[in-house]
Amino acid sequence: MAMLDIINLRTHFPSPDGLVKAVDAVDLQIEKRERLGLIGETGCGKTVLGMSIIRLLQPSTRVLGRIIYKGRDLLALEEEEMRLLRGKEIAMILQNPTTSLNPVLKVGDQIAEVLQLHMGLDKKQAKTKAVQMLVATMIPEASKRADQYPHELSGGMKERVMIAMGLAGQPSFVIADEPTKGLDAGTKSEIVRLIRDMTTDRSMLMITHDLAAAGEICDRIAVMYAGELLEEASAETILSEPCHPYTQGFIHSLPAQGLQPIPGSSPSLIDPPQGCRFHPRCPKVMDICKKEHPSMIKLEKGHLARCFLCA
Amino acid sequence: MRLIEVLDLKKYYASGLINKEYTKAVDGVSFHIEPGETLGLVGESGCGKTTVGRLLLRLIEPTSGSIFFDGTDLTKLDRGDMRAVRPRMQMIFQDPESSLNPRMRIGESIAEPFRLGLRGKISRSEMREKVLELVDIVGLNPEHVNRFPYQLSGGQNQRVVLARILAVNPEFIVADEPTASLDVSVQAQILRLMMDLKREFGLTMLFISHDMEVMRHMSDRIAVMEKGKIVNILDNKSYSTAGVAPNPVSI
Numbered sequence: 001m002a003m004l005d006i007i008n009l010r011t012h013f014p015s016p017d018g019l020v021k022a023v024d025a026v027d028l029q030i031e032k033r034e035r036l037g038l039i040g041e042t043g044c045g046k047t048v049l050g051m052s053i054i055r056l057l058q059p060s061t062r063v064l065g066r067i068i069y070k071g072r073d074l075l076a077l078e079e080e081e082m083r084l085l086r087g088k089e090i091a092m093i094l095q096n097p098t099t100s101l102n103p104v105l106k107v108g109d110q111i112a113e114v115l116q117l118h119m120g121l122d123k124k125q126a127k128t129k130a131v132q133m134l135v136a137t138m139i140p141e142a143s144k145r146a147d148q149y150p151h152e153l154s155g156g157m158k159e160r161v162m163i164a165m166g167l168a169g170q171p172s173f174v175i176a177d178e179p180t181k182g183l184d185a186g187t188k189s190e191i192v193r194l195i196r197d198m199t200t201d202r203s204m205l206m207i208t209h210d211l212a213a214a215g216e217i218c219d220r221i222a223v224m225y226a227g228e229l230l231e232e233a234s235a236e237t238i239l240s241e242p243c244h245p246y247t248q249g250f251i252h253s254l255p256a257q258g259l260q261p262i263p264g265s266s267p268s269l270i271d272p273p274q275g276c277r278f279h280p281r282c283p284k285v286m287d288i289c290k291k292e293h294p295s296m297i298k299l300e301k302g303h304l305a306r307c308f309l310c311a
Numbered sequence: 312m313r314l315i316e317v318l319d320l321k322k323y324y325a326s327g328l329i330n331k332e333y334t335k336a337v338d339g340v341s342f343h344i345e346p347g348e349t350l351g352l353v354g355e356s357g358c359g360k361t362t363v364g365r366l367l368l369r370l371i372e373p374t375s376g377s378i379f380f381d382g383t384d385l386t387k388l389d390r391g392d393m394r395a396v397r398p399r400m401q402m403i404f405q406d407p408e409s410s411l412n413p414r415m416r417i418g419e420s421i422a423e424p425f426r427l428g429l430r431g432k433i434s435r436s437e438m439r440e441k442v443l444e445l446v447d448i449v450g451l452n453p454e455h456v457n458r459f460p461y462q463l464s465g466g467q468n469q470r471v472v473l474a475r476i477l478a479v480n481p482e483f484i485v486a487d488e489p490t491a492s493l494d495v496s497v498q499a500q501i502l503r504l505m506m507d508l509k510r511e512f513g514l515t516m517l518f519i520s521h522d523m524e525v526m527r528h529m530s531d532r533i534a535v536m537e538k539g540k541i542v543n544i545l546d547n548k549s550y551s552t553a554g555v556a557p558n559p560v561s562i
Contacts, residue, residue: 041494042465155356182491184356184521209494253499255524261499265464 001071002029003203004053004173009065011045011052018270022048024227026065027296030173035204037214037235039250040224041266046207047095049224050175053205054092055082069173088118093166095178095207097158101150107161108134108146111168118169133164137194156187163194173203180213192216211254215239220302223247226267226277229296233303243299243310246278276307284309312382314483314515315344315367320376322362336362338539339376344483349509349516351530351547353523359539360519364485367517368400369393380483398428398479405488407468411460417471418442418456424478445474450504466497473508480512487519502528 011023022045030036040046051057053067055074067074069090074082094100102110111133112126121129127146134142137160150158159179166174179195180188188210195206196217208214214221214235221238223231223246231244242248249262264281267273273280279289288308296304297311322337337359344350352360365371367378369385378385380396388396404410411420421442425433433441443453449470460468469489476484486505490498502525509516518529526533527547535543 041496185523186355211495250496253496255495255499255502255522255528259499259502259525259528261503262496263500265466265497 002068003032003034003070004028004030004205005066005068006053007066007068009049009052009063009067011048011057012062012064014060014062015270020269021227021272022269023052024269024272026224026227026229028222028229028232030203030205032172032203033201034220035199035206035218037218037221038205038207038224039209039211039214039221039238041209041250043266043269044224045227045269046224047177050092050177050205050207054086054090054175056092087114087171088169089171090173090175091166091169091171093162093174093176093179095181097155097162098150100162101158103150106147106149107153107158111146111161111165114165114168130164130168133168134161136198137161137164138190156183156191159183159187159191160194163191163198167198171202173205174199175205175207177207178209179206180208180210188213211239211251212256223250226272227269228277229304229306230278231303231305231307232296233299233305237303243303243305244278244307245282245284245309249281249283312346313343313379314346314348314381315342315517316379317342317363317367318377318379320363320366320378321374322359322366322371323374335539337366337373340536340539340541342534342541342544344515344517346482346515347513348532349518349530351526351533352517352519352536353521353526353533354536355521358536360521360536361487363536364402364487364517364519367485368397368402370402398424399481400483400485401476401479401481402485402487403469403472403476403489405491407465407472407492408460410472411468413460415459416456417451417458417460417463418446420460420471421445421456421474421478424475428479441478445477448477448508449474450500464497465493466501469493469501470504473504477508477512481514483515483517485517485519488521490525491520498525505529 006026006028009023009026013020013022026049038046038049052063063075101107108127108130111130115121115126115129116123131143131146134146139145139157139160145153145157176195180191183191192213206214206218218235221235222229225246231242231247238247242251252258252260253262262281267277275291276289276294279285286308294306294308296306298304299310318341320337320340324334324336325331340363352363354360366373373386380400422438425438425441442456446453446456451467451470455463490501493501508514520526530547533545533547534541
């Protein structure tokens, strides 16, 4: 049995223009010690999927379906039970460290807070441990950095602090949201290596639009588009033999792979296109794609794709 | 004739009152750009590449050095003369949302350069026609004209920024990581658009980025910056054939 089993997850937000179906009928499994990359464009619902798992969405959000974690349905837990899991069992490395860190607290204290809450350490022990966590993230002069405020650190250092915070409670499942966003090439490859090394014995959902980073870290990759999953396979298969035209287009738009854009833009999540959601932008569109919504088709072992062409 | 010639350009920032310490953001940089050429400026964050871009347009004042634009030393110009040169040099920034006035409709934003530059010399209907022409050139639809920046995506807003720039008919553009805040797929769209515009309007460009792969698509030559200094200038063609093998999807 999978460590995390997401069954028919639907996360919808009421809005003045209608219901925004940010996550729409997603099924996804993550095994113990498996690292899954969730790839997609801005606004495809990938962050909302992560937030649904750790239950950090606003109360007005409708979250339907089941999220079975180690045999328990997270969506059925009381808020107090969820609070005990959050940060301890399941942790999230939030995107955008500049706005996610508290600007008026020293970063060491922010990490220590997690340790006091979840590891039962007293203030002094927590502080020592926080510095050790920073050392583990290879931050230069860790004890000095622990006494600094977020604005005194560079983007790469702040990302390291976020990683230290996320892993402070020794969670068995980590959700990392865009951990390499906004970093320059050198820092990015250091952070990728760091995440890879620090999550070897954990399960992880890594949300990103950086396919290269996902390829370095993850065992499997799932591709999300307009609220649903379009393709899922081993990282190797997704990078070398993707079947879905969207995945292919996504790869070809990378600067190293030809810089060939996918025409058009992502559809509305209130009123997504009929039939296949990608059909208005698809270079291989057929008549059937405009009428029928394709279901996830099983190809070879572990390779799933939502496309009539892949059948 | 070189369009841009930069000689020993320096920008130091002082901190402290008595024992002043200097941060050498740009420390003696020299390069030139031919007409119609794109020079890439690559380097890690904090190496001073953005500062160079801003110095070139005199958005900030250099500590020393000269910047020749079409034979004129910009550092010697007074405010009035600089103002006359400004329309010929434009800049495109990282974050399109903060480059646009949030309270102006897209159409007004694109019309603004005409309003300022051709004060009274252009009728309303002519202006509207010009705006729609630009909207078309950058790949937006006429319906976008009445929207506000928050109603458009990042990629669409960056198209608006490009339309505003083209409105003043510039010769030289500094592009400072214009796709850093965009997705890969939208990045490809915007970069392709910039390549087309460059060809169509014969633009000269300084393209700032930390992404070497993007550089290879956008630049004729690539200047590598480290700690305020240019350490190397590579010819893009020789660079790509010199055997840095295209690495399939890796960092």
